[in-house]
Amino acid sequence: MNAPDTEAGIVDAVLAAREPLAIEGNGSKRGLLRPVQAAETLSTRNLSGITLYKPTEMVLSARAGTPLPEIEATLAERGQMLAPEPPDTHALFGVRQPATIGGIVATNLSGPRRINAGSIRDHLLGIRFVNGRGEVVRSGGRVLKNVTGLDLCKLLAGSHGTLGVLTEITMKVLPATEATATLKVAVPDIATGIRALSAGLTSPYGITGAALLPMGPTALLRLEDFAESVTYRAARLREDLARFGEVSMVEAPESRLLWRSIRDADPINGGPDHAIWRLSIRPSAAPALVAALQEAFAARLLLDWGGGLVWVAGPATEEAHQAVLAATIAARGSYTLFRAPEPLRAAVAVIPPEAPALAAIAARVKAALDPAGLFNPGRMRAGQ
Amino acid sequence: MIPLPPPKPEILARRDAIIAALRTLVPGEGVIGDETRLKPYETDGLSAYRQPPLAVVLPTTTEQVAAVMRYCHGNGIRVVPRGAGTSLSGGALPLADAVVIGLMRMNRILEIDFDDRLAVVEAGVTNLGITKAVEHEGFFYAPDPSSQLACMIGGNVNMNSGGAHCLKYGVTANNLLGLKLVTPEGEIVEVGGDHLDTAGYDWLGLMTGSEGMLGIVTEVTVRILRGPEGARAMLAAFKGTEIAGAAVDAIIGSGIIPVALEFMDKPCIHACEAFAHAGYPLDAEAMLIIEVEGSVAEQDFLLARIKEICARFDPISLKVATSAEESMAIWKGRKGAFGAVGRISPDYLCMDGTIPTGELPFVLKRIGEMSTQYGLQVANVFHAGDGNLHPLIMFDANNPASFRAAEDFGADILKLCVEVGGCLTGEHGVGVEKRDLMHVQFQPHELAQQRAIKTAFDPAWLLNPHKVFPLEALPQ
Known part of the structure; x- marks a missing residue:
């Protein structure tokens, strides 16, 4: 593995490359998407350190x-956050x-707050990168x-x-x-759960997390703000949500743990022999999708983003993937096949x-940035 | 004046045949060829530049747009897309040998879904038209450029329009789910969808802000948001721009993100006060308008916190609105700022750079010095939370030397923005106006990289070829 500790080192590695390169940071998401066909790995893991932080400019x-x-x-x-x-x-x-910050940007992975605050790419202000010609490009x-x-x-x-x-984010x-x-709303079924989440997300209370655990099923709605606001809004929402099922409150410490586990898809993480898919859909389409998946195989499910993000775990077979x-x-x-054994x-x-x-157009854009096809061949799609 | 590429004589010579062919593709009143009716399409919000097009086509369906694009592509004819023509950077400026595709007749709202929080609209629906269509349920479409009454969503997508409230709600790019568009070769494609995050390359993100160079947007799926319970403004006036800047830093540093945080300098305060009689303090060097949202109790709490912070900076005046009417009075002057400056000087250039907010005092001082040097007045309004600066340079359009000086002054301000770590344009786009300044912000190989991506979409460079990139690299 080649892991230069300067941007110039990355440039040299790209200029010297004659064969395709696997591009990664720490390799923590090497198992995501397709295996890369490359003889050598170029890593940014040694390109480390915060170069600018201006809290009052939020950058x-x-x-x-x-x-x-x-x-x-x-x-x-x-007192700030991503x-x-x-x-x-x-x-x-x-x-x-x-994970590295570069890897998070390259995979554009966002957690529960995406529904309210936007995705990683929405918060990305600038990048420096090395293109396939070995040029450092800023955007x-x-x-x-x-x-x-x-x-x-x-x-x-x-x-x-x-x-x-x-090289820099x-x-x-x-x-x-x-x-x-x-x-926490104890709902009778998935469809009611999605409606409860929609009711929260269409309220004026700025819900920052809206998940559904099919076991139960339980709808979860998170509030985050100044203490005065959270108290006020929780009381109002509690009344509004009562029509969907019994409502209970989860206080701060437990709430933080709960959303961390939803963020990391812990509830569906079975053994490594299972496949995991991550689907992005229109929330109102969730009940039918969940029913179809449950009929197809013994699916473990977790819904986030008001029902718009569905994590699915199931057998690592082509039949399950087709379903x-x-x-x-x-x-x-x-959809994204998020994790699976390499053959699948x-x-x-x-x-x-x-x-x-x-x-x-995609092929021409790829050629405009990486004319020799050096970077991560086959990562996203076969032959691309 | 910024030059336009020379028209292709063989296209001009075929004008009548081209118009006849277009009429078969877009029947009825959809094709404009006569000189007087082309006149309204010769310019946009950057009215110093005028160029009537070869013809204007006003399609009513995506299929018609695709047919026109296929025809133009097959015949080597340049195309300039146009929404409402409100661009301040010349984004809709035609070429003598180009067909303008105007999207204003594609103005239908196709779908509204409150539970899924989205609306599907055609490109010619106005920005405010979306909000008007959903506000009866308490919803709104968040980006609010000041031209929102007229500007169209297709144009908003292409310019990645912002507004006064993007500190909290983001810009156009952050409020889109999907697009239907026609490629330069005339293919209809959909990018994104009616859901968040689509796997694969982010065509939706790349198209947004691409200034009509990559395709013609015909349909847009936007996110709609439930509005807050209420909103209220306060006004804080200070003895110096540095002091006001420090107050902004302190507000953000305290963890409060106001929904709007507007900064006006002394010339701007005076112009607005003379125009709107909003009760602005005339002895202040700088003034902030700060707006917060929530229930009345939440507004009270947030405004009290902000007032307490501002009080630490020796303010000349602190006025917290106690009602919607008082909020409106505070906003009245700011919202009329352009009109107010227009009363002092009928002609002005509205610039649009962005700077790191901490550089504001230095940048305002330098702009003041340049104002003396060029002998032209300038008033500054500034979206203080996000660093987007709008200097209004006043000049006399009847005097060519005055216009040249204003353009040079504007260019110097934008160079200064880049120098302090900012950029040439925060929300108006590069268009024609800032095209020849792109080398200030980007190195030649970086511009070449962007152009290569334009080429990937539009190999023949027929779609809006005279915008964004300096002309010398335009393929012949």
Whole structure:
């Protein structure tokens, strides 16, 4: 593995490369999507450290290999946070090393607060990356509002290292909330649970987490704000939600643990031989999708984002994958085979195929950034 | 003046044939070819630049847009998309040999779903039109550019429009779910969807703010939000811009994100007060308008906290609205700022740089020095929370030297924004206006990288080829 400790070292490695490279940070999400066909790995793990932090300007820059816990700890010291609440996937992937900020951006993974605060890519202000020609390219910047030129930040976020090697990340950061509480509604079925979440999300109370645990089933709605607001809003919501089932309150310490486990998809994490899918759908499509999946196999499920995010665990078979695919297509949604043993990941489409007109553009965009096809070949789609 | 690429003589020569062909694709009143009726399409919000197009097409369906695009692509004809024509950067400025595709007749709201918190609308629906369609249920569409009465969602997507409330609600990019668009080659594609986060490359994010260079947006799926219980404003006036800047830092540092945090400098306060009689303190060097949301009790609590913070900075005046009417009075001057400046000087350029908020005092001082140097007055309004600065440079359009000086002054301000760590444009877009300043912010290979992505979408560079990138690299 080649893990340079400077951006210039990354440039040299790219310029010297004659064969495809596996691009990664700490490799904590190596098990995500398809296995990469590359002889060598280029890692940003030694490109570490926070380079700029201005709490009053709500901005933080860090080299791509900076561990996420280091960034979160630095922010916490000043009462701030990464609002999209990126999940900690080390338990899901059975690895010990922490995620890097570069890896979180490259995978665009956001947690429960995404429903209210936006995704990682929404909070990404600027990037530096090395393209396939070995050039250092900047996009965005360190200010909160910027529409200068094409937004390559959005293009690189969620591109899984296939378009460039991220070397530095600048994020918008927000004040951490002072107080939190969760309302727990014992609902009779999934459909009622989704309606309860929608009722919360269409209230004026700024719900920052809306999850549904199918065991029970239980709808969970999180409030975060100044203590006075949380108390007031919890009382109002409690009344509003009573029509869906019995409402109880989860106080701050337990609430924090609860949302951490939802963020990290703990409730569905069975053994490593199970496959895990992460689906993004329209919330009202969730009850039918859940029913279809439960009929297809013994699915373990967790719903977040008001029902718009569905975590599914099931057997790591092509039949189960086809069932997930069919249910997602019926819901007009998007899916990711998030974790599976390598043979399955290599055999199936781990994310939906692109329409032909877009696939042609995608190939040209890839060539515009990585003309020799060096970066993470086959990571997102076979032959791409 | 910023040059436009020379028209292709062979296209101009085929004008009548092209118009006839377009009429077969968009029947009825959908094609405009005569000179007088083309006149309204020769310019946009950057009215110093004018260029009538070859023809204007006003399609009513995505299929018609695709047919026109396929025809233009097949015949090497340039295309300029247009919404309401409110761009302040020349985003809708035509070319003599280009067909303008105007989306204003595609103005239907296709779907509203409150439970799923989304609306599907055609590109020609106005920004405010979306909010009007959902407000009876207490919902709104969050981005609120000041042209929101007229500007269209298709244009908002292409410029990634902001507004006064993006500190809390984000810009257009943060409030979209999906798009239907027509590629430069005339293919209809959908990106994103009616759900959050789509796996694969983020075409939705790349298209947003692409200034009509990558495709023609025909349908937009937006997120709609439930509005707060209420909102209320306060006003705080200070003896110096640095002091006001420090107060902004202290508010943000305390963990409060107001829904709006507007800063006005002394010339702006005076212009607005003379115009709107809003009761602004004329002896102040800088003034903040701060708005918070929530129930009345929550507003009280937040405003009390902010008032307490502002009180530490020796304010000249602190006024907390006690009613919706008083809030409106506080906003009245700010909302009329452009009109107020227009009363002092009928012609002004509205600039749009962004700076790190901590650099505000230095930047305002430098702008003041430049104002003396160029002999042109300037008033500054500033979205203080997010660093987006709008200097209004006053000039005399009847005097070409005055216009040139205003353009040079504006360019110097934008260079200064980049110098202190900011950018050329926060929400108006590059368009034609800032095209030739792109090298100030980007190195040649970075511009080449962006252009290569434009080429990936539009290999022949037929779609809006004269915007965003300096002309010297335009493929012949």
